[in-house]
Amino acid sequence: MPTTELYCTFRFSAAHRLPSSGEEHKCRATHGHTFELVVTVAGEPDAEKGWVLDFADLRAAVDPVVAELDHKTLNDIPGLENPTSEHLCRWFWGRLIDALPGLAEIEVKESPECGCRYRGGGTG
Numbered sequence: 001m002p003t004t005e006l007y008c009t010f011r012f013s014a015a016h017r018l019p020s021s022g023e024e025h026k027c028r029a030t031h032g033h034t035f036e037l038v039v040t041v042a043g044e045p046d047a048e049k050g051w052v053l054d055f056a057d058l059r060a061a062v063d064p065v066v067a068e069l070d071h072k073t074l075n076d077i078p079g080l081e082n083p084t085s086e087h088l089c090r091w092f093w094g095r096l097i098d099a100l101p102g103l104a105e106i107e108v109k110e111s112p113e114c115g116c117r118y119r120g121g122g123t124g
């Protein structure tokens, strides 16, 4: 079955620390990243409009959620007390699932080389 997926990329800068990493782990100390978030929605393109969802509508749904994290310390955000990329993916999923029918994947990247992808169900 062919699948159409569209996505938008967002960036936010934030500090975090990983309290559950080992005593000697460098990530126990507060440090920062310019995180990249990729939100993917799947669906059938509308016959008339030719799109699954207007990119502008996708951005409008995600921008306010990203703004909650931008230039914040992630550990201070409820649900992100241990803000690994894995937990960030689930957090975004829970925040976006109601606003974005067809939500298919959340990707969070802490650097160009490393990231996490979540294709969850329910509220994550």
Ligand SMILES: Nc1nc2c(c(=O)[nH]1)N=C([C@H](O)[C@H](O)COP(=O)(O)OP(=O)(O)OP(=O)(O)O)CN2
Binding pocket: 018, 027, 031, 083, 084, 085, 086, 110, 111, 114
């Ligand atoms: N599975 C996960 N592993 C790590 C996570 C994570 O969220 N999930 N997070 C971190 C830290 O946030 C760390 O800052 C990122 O680590 P790293 O990729 O090593 O990034 P650096 O920029 O510090 O890389 P260098 O090559 O050392 O400069 C760690 N692990």
Ligand SMILES: [Zn+2]
Binding pocket: 016, 027, 031, 032, 033, 110
């Ligand atoms: Zn980090």
